[in-house]
Amino acid sequence: MKHFILIILTIGFWTFSFSQESENNTTPLPNYRLAAKYSPKQLAKLVHSTSVRPHWLKNGNRFWYQYKTTEDVNYYLVDADKKSKTPLFNNEKMAKWLTEITKDPYDAKHLPKLDLKFVNKETAIRFRITSTEEILAEEDIKQTKNDSTDIKKKSKKPKMEKKTYHLEYKIGGSGLRIVDTKKKLKEDWKKWATIAPDSSIVVFSKYYNLYWMDKDNFLKAVKNEKDSTIVENQWTSDGVKNYSYGGSSRGENNESEIKNKDNRKSARVVWSHDSKKFVYQRSDTRMLKDLWVINSVAEKRPTLETYKYHMPGEQEYASSEILIFDVPSKEITKVALDTTKQINLSVYRSPRKLSNADDDFQPSTLLSKKDKIYFSTISRDRKKLDINVADINTGKVKVLIEERFNTYIEQRNLVLFNNEQEMIHWSERDGWAHFYLYDSFGRLKNQISSGSYHANSFVNIDENKRVLFFTANGVDNTKDPYY
CATH class of the missing domain: 2.140.10.30 (Dipeptidylpeptidase IV, N-terminal domain)
Structure with missing residues (x-):
């Protein structure tokens, strides 16, 4: 009996020791589910619009934007001159029209994201909606027409795709017009x-x-x-x-x-x-x-x-x-x-117009309109920067501005104004980032911004008043510039 009890105690002690050792040696598994909660896709369901992205129109000083909240998605048209903001359409009516056309249920609080394009001198908008209805794929339709006698191709299972509606809405109108039911062409070009x-x-x-x-x-x-x-x-x-x-x-x-x-x-x-x-x-x-x-x-x-x-x-x-x-x-x-x-x-390159941001093609153009090529050259260690200009007809080069520093040199785009007679150059030469005014020959006229703060990027310039608009960090010493 004593031997039996001793054996039981030994087995129990060994089992306890093994379980303790197993627990100590177990590598914790990664919690992928917890990490997935904070992925961009999941956070997008909780955090909606946090800023306004304006889509500027070509006529007037107007833009449209989309804004999503926990309640709904709204599309607005803003006239900066009139300081007005109006909905592009009534959400309830739009949901009704979409439901009638696509036969899919829509409601005012859950409209799909619309890729809007203004047409007809910006009096109407067009967009595409994909329904749940399945139809024969366009490439299969063409193949059927071209190979109607081919038994093998006929017996092949047809390829299906979701039906697409290309719709037009006249701003202030009372309904949608079906432009066509073709999906957007591939734009490999x-x-x-x-x-x-x-x-x-x-x-x-x-x-x-x-x-x-x-x-x-x-x-x-x-x-x-x-x-x-x-x-x-x-x-x-x-x-x-x-x-x-x-x-x-x-x-x-x-x-x-x-x-x-x-x-x-x-x-x-x-x-x-x-x-x-x-x-x-x-x-x-x-x-x-x-x-x-x-x-x-x-x-x-x-x-x-x-x-x-x-x-x-x-x-x-x-x-x-x-x-x-x-x-x-x-x-x-x-x-x-x-x-x-x-x-x-x-x-x-010349800055692109904001009203061209949604164009199908946006050609890159030279900064100058006067047969000049402005370009920068920077050394491998980024301690020597030159701003140069070349004649577009002869290729001859002239150095306009030289920057030399014992540490890494940052650079920003050059700005031309006053019929290209003056230039605005960004530099950290005084220990802070600021803008400097030069003439077209590369002669320094004066320092534009100054102080213990970081002038970040050029926004615009009022040439008549000679006022520069730019973004900056650390202007207010009471605020943490890194927060």
């Missing part, structure tokens, strides 16, 4: 087409070289990129991999690079305002060594991304040049730069 400001030609990259097409052929490509009647014109012929005219393969892997080798790609040129010339910044990275990323989970087999990268201490470096292309003559002029120095180039 936005990935490669660089359109001139006057829409006369479109520039793109292909096989490492620069190509162009006229407006008529581009419109064909918008409808069908594989249209065999599209005429492409080759502009350059010396482009090679890692020293090309656009078409960067960064982000492509060993499979996608082969798959997309015949595709049109973006050239990212900067146009003159009259569309007669454009500027392209070409980089030569052929001498740099390769770096790799192995993607082991995205595809069935791992893929390899190879790209050029300059590691610290390596003697080789990428060289850059600015090329000027003349549209009528097809001539190419090189901007006179010292390629023996390792520099980073940045061509200044």
Whole structure:
């Protein structure tokens, strides 16, 4: 009996010790459910609109915006001159009209997010709504028409898709008009087409070289990129991999690079305002060594991304040049730069109009309208910054402003005003970030802002009153600028 009790006690002690050891050695599991509660998607259900994003219209000083609360979603039209804000439509009526057309139930508090586009001289809006009704996919309809005698294709299970309604509402009107029931066309052209400001030609990259097409052929490509009647014109012929005219393969892997080798790609040129010339910044990275990323989970087999990268201490470096292309003559002029120095180039662009933010295409244009190219060059260690100007016809360069610092130099966009006779330059030269006024020859006129605060970014300028509007941090010493 004593032996039996001893055995029981031994087993009990061993079990207790093992359980204690197991508890101590158990690695806590990650609480993915708790983390998911704070994901952007989940937080969006709790926190709605926290700011106003204005969509400026082209006529007048007006904009529209959407604002979502826990109660509902509202769309407003604001007239800044009249200081008025009115709903774009009545939510209850809109819900009723949408329900009648789509046969899906809508209510005033749960309207869908609408991607509005103003039409008819901004007297009406258009948008698309996807219903729950399923119809034969458009590509299957075309295939059925073209291959009506093909038994194999007929027996194939048809592809279905949700029906889309393209609707128009006249502001202040009493109903919706069905424009069509076609879904929005794919806009793959936005990935490669660089359109001139006057829409006369479109520039793109292909096989490492620069190509162009006229407006008529581009419109064909918008409808069908594989249209065999599209005429492409080759502009350059010396482009090679890692020293090309656009078409960067960064982000492509060993499979996608082969798959997309015949595709049109973006050239990212900067146009003159009259569309007669454009500027392209070409980089030569052929001498740099390769770096790799192995993607082991995205595809069935791992893929390899190879790209050029300059590691610290390596003697080789990428060289850059600015090329000027003349549209009528097809001539190419090189901007006179010292390629023996390792520099980073940045061509200044003109700020885009707020009323153009929702346009289908927004061409990048040069900062100057007077045959000048303003650009910056900064050293590899970012301790030397030069603001330069080049003649767009000859390529000759003049240094306007020099910044030298013992630490990293920040930079902002250059501002031209007063018919390009004056410039506003942002600098941290006095220990604080401030704006400085220069003439067009690069001569300092005066410091515009000053004090123990950080002038952050340019907003606008009233040229008549010569008043600068800008954002700043730390102006009020009673407030924490980092809060």
